[in-house]
Amino acid sequence: MIFADVTERLHGTSGPFELSVKLELEERKTYALFGCSGSGKTTFLRILAGLVEPDSGRVEAFGELWHAPARGIRVPSEKRGVGFVFQDYALFPHLTVRGNVAYSCRDHALVDVWIKRTGLSELAGKKPSRLSGGQKQRVALARALASSPRLLLLDEPLSALDSTMRVRLQDVIATYRAETGATIILASHDLPEVFRLADEVLVLEEGKIIRKGTPREVFLPRDVSSKFSVTGQILAIDKAGVLSVAWVGFGGSAAQIVLTDADREYLSVGDDVLVASKAFQAILWQTVRRNS
Amino acid sequence: MDIGPILLSLRLALCTSVILLVVGTPLAAFLAYGRFPGKAVLSSLLTLPIAIPPTVIGFYMLLFLSPYSPVGKFLAETIGLKLIFSFQGLVFASVIYSLPFFLGSVRTAMERVDSTLLEASHTLGKGSFATFMHVSLPLSLPGMFAGFALSFAHTLGEFGVVLMVGGNLPGETRTMSIELYEKVEQSDFASANAYALLLIGVSVASILFVHALERRAKAVL
Numbered sequence: 001m002i003f004a005d006v007t008e009r010l011h012g013t014s015g016p017f018e019l020s021v022k023l024e025l026e027e028r029k030t031y032a033l034f035g036c037s038g039s040g041k042t043t044f045l046r047i048l049a050g051l052v053e054p055d056s057g058r059v060e061a062f063g064e065l066w067h068a069p070a071r072g073i074r075v076p077s078e079k080r081g082v083g084f085v086f087q088d089y090a091l092f093p094h095l096t097v098r099g100n101v102a103y104s105c106r107d108h109a110l111v112d113v114w115i116k117r118t119g120l121s122e123l124a125g126k127k128p129s130r131l132s133g134g135q136k137q138r139v140a141l142a143r144a145l146a147s148s149p150r151l152l153l154l155d156e157p158l159s160a161l162d163s164t165m166r167v168r169l170q171d172v173i174a175t176y177r178a179e180t181g182a183t184i185i186l187a188s189h190d191l192p193e194v195f196r197l198a199d200e201v202l203v204l205e206e207g208k209i210i211r212k213g214t215p216r217e218v219f220l221p222r223d224v225s226s227k228f229s230v231t232g233q234i235l236a237i238d239k240a241g242v243l244s245v246a247w248v249g250f251g252g253s254a255a256q257i258v259l260t261d262a263d264r265e266y267l268s269v270g271d272d273v274l275v276a277s278k279a280f281q282a283i284l285w286q287t288v289r290r291n292s
Numbered sequence: 293m294d295i296g297p298i299l300l301s302l303r304l305a306l307c308t309s310v311i312l313l314v315v316g317t318p319l320a321a322f323l324a325y326g327r328f329p330g331k332a333v334l335s336s337l338l339t340l341p342i343a344i345p346p347t348v349i350g351f352y353m354l355l356f357l358s359p360y361s362p363v364g365k366f367l368a369e370t371i372g373l374k375l376i377f378s379f380q381g382l383v384f385a386s387v388i389y390s391l392p393f394f395l396g397s398v399r400t401a402m403e404r405v406d407s408t409l410l411e412a413s414h415t416l417g418k419g420s421f422a423t424f425m426h427v428s429l430p431l432s433l434p435g436m437f438a439g440f441a442l443s444f445a446h447t448l449g450e451f452g453v454v455l456m457v458g459g460n461l462p463g464e465t466r467t468m469s470i471e472l473y474e475k476v477e478q479s480d481f482a483s484a485n486a487y488a489l490l491l492i493g494v495s496v497a498s499i500l501f502v503h504a505l506e507r508r509a510k511a512v513l
Contacts, residue, residue: 051411077414090412094430103426104416147416 001027002151002183006047006057006067010207012038019043019054019207027062030177030184032198032215040207041187042087045153048185049084050077062150083149085157089136091128097139098124105146114142117172119165133160141169145176152176154186158193163252170196191219191231191272192250220274229276234269234284246284248275257284293486296463297471304379304467305447308386309440312394315387317436320398321424342392350456353385357457377459382467385457386447393446394439401435402428434509438502445498449491 002025010019019040025031033041046052048059050066053074059067066075091100097120102111115124118138128136137160144152154173158166174197177184188194194201194215201218203211211218220229232248237259239245244259246267257275259267263284267273273284323335341349357364357375367373375381405428413423451469458465460474468487475484 049411049415051415076419077411078417078419080415081417082415084412084415086408086412088408090406090408092409092412092427103413104418143416 001025001063002048002061004044004048004057004059006044006054006059008040008043008047008052008054010038010040010043012206017206021204021207021209023202023209023212025183025185027183028177028181029199030174030186030197032194032201033185033187033204034189034194034201034218035204036189039204041204042155044204045084045155045185045187048151049082049153050075050080051084081150083144083147083152085137085140085144085152085154087155087159089128089140091136091139091143093128096125096127097131100128100139101142101146103143103147105148110148111146114146117175118142118145118169134162134165137161138165138169141172145172148180150180150182152182152184154184154188156187156189159190166193167196173197191233195219195231229274231272231274234267234271234273237264237267237269246273248273248284250275259284293483294471297466297468297487298490300379300463300466301448301468304382304386305444307383308390308447309394309444311383311387312390312443313436313440316391316394316439317398317429320395320439321402321428323395324399324402325420325424325428338395339392341389346389346450346452347456349389350385350453353388353453353457357381357384376457377461377465379458379464382454382458382465385453386450389450389453390443390446394443397439397442398432398435401432401438404435405431434505437505441498441501441505445495448494 003023004025005022006019007021008019010017017040021040021044033044035041043052047054047067048061054067056069057067058065058070061080064075065071065073066080067073092103095103098111098115101115101120102108105111115121118141120135120138120142123131123135123139128139131139137158141154141157144154152173157173158169161169170193173184173186176182184197186193186197198215200212201215202209203218219231230250232250232255234246235249235254236247237244238247244261244264246257246259246263247254248257255275267284267286271286273286275284319338323331323338354376355361357367359365359368359374359376364375367375373380375384409427409431410423413427418426448467449469450467451473454465454467455470455473458467458470460466460470466474468491472484472487472491475481475487
């Protein structure tokens with residue numbers, strides 16, 4: 001069990017707010033922290049990793065106290081057994097891809113396994129400055145996995161990847177959990193990723209968890225009954241005569257959905273939506289609003 | 293041109309720079325990463341030799357290290373070390389005098405290392421010392437080489453401190469800059485010119501070396 005009851009003063013774009021999270025997470029599960037930029041996702045992950053000392057509170061994991069200032073306990077990051085994939089990768093620029101992955105892993109065979117699984121075999125001898133953003137992200141993931149963490153913290157880990165590589169690495173993450181029984185917490189904006197990886201979703205808004213549950217419970221409204229449903233994002237809204245048509249992207253493809261006047265009033269470009277259909281007409285249901 | 297002062301200056305500059313590399317690097321790390329009360333005061337004290345005239349530093353070192361001072365007397369009586377008018381004394385004085393130049397360069401390089409890299413190292417199971425050895429130190433190497441080169445060039449051309457602490461003993465404390473002064477006193481301008489040009493050449497080479505390291509560091513990072 002992982003228990004956290006922490007507060008930390010943060011400064012967002014709309015002024016200061018308090019991250020105040022109290023939750024219990026089960027071991028061997030994957031959790032998604034979902035929320036807008038600046039909602040406190042990264043700070044919460046950093047608190048769990050021991051990189052940020054919260055203003056107050058307690059963190060307990062795997063039967064150990066990690067942070068309990070009242071008892072003078074603060075377990076440093078290096079003793080927590082966490083793996084962290086940073087949003088900006090944080091690769092060691094003086095080491096090659098192999099050197100980065102092997103940084104905390106003396107088992108050469110294991111290093112090879114992660115280099116191969118993340119598709120980095122051809123790049124193993126290159127320095128990070130020669131890699132693209134997506135390649136750097138793969139190295140960051142391979143490096144964290146090679147350290148065999150019992151708690152894997154992923155901060156937008158696959159955001160710079162194309163859809164094919166993204167799906168491949170989602171499989172790598174899922175396989176890691178299946179093989180090691182690690183607990184995974186993933187901060188993500190990406191709904192398909194959340195649906196694919198997470199057992200439970202914690203929706204964070206202005207530092208508070210406002211909803212939690214399975215991805216279906218959190219994102220799919222109970223009052224939509226449908227033959228099929230799929231999540232996507234509105235890429236554009238075109239006016240076609242008297243009709244409005246939304247271009248909705250799903251992974252690497254897009255489809256046109258006709259909007260009603262009522263839809264047109266509250267939907268806008270960038271919204272995450274649920275596309276559902278009974279038999280003929282697809283309908284859109286806003287799941288995450290991007291623009292106020 | 294007598295080669296003795298040239299070799300002596302090179303030996304002094306090399307000894308000073310190597311000692312600074314060994315002693316100054318941990319000190320720079322302490323100032324870059326340490327959190328302790330009085331850090332600003334210590335930092336200012338160590339930078340002071342830049343602001344004080346070299347002859348003044350030399351004068352007080354002369355008093356401080358002379359056999360009549362408690363420190364000089366203690367060193368002479370316990371380990372037989374005489375720091376006034378000796379090569380060892382020159383090395384000691386040069387280390388103190390060049391310390392701020394070396395510290396400034398290395399400390400800045402260490403502070404420039406992206407803190408996220410240090411955090412990444414910690415999350416990968418490495419403690420502070422291992423992180424320093426595997427991340428901070430290699431990424432600060434250009435700064436260390438630059439500090440080494442600056443200290444070397446600085447020591448090579450030093451006059452005031454050297455004259456005060458070392459005097460002008462041929463083969464022991466008569467460095468290139470003292471010899472240059474001697475030659476001017478003797479109106480031997482051709483020899484003085486040769487020493488001066490040699491000192492300029494070494495200084496220019498040091499600066500080029502520093503720039504080359506900076507370019508290389510930018511290419512790697």
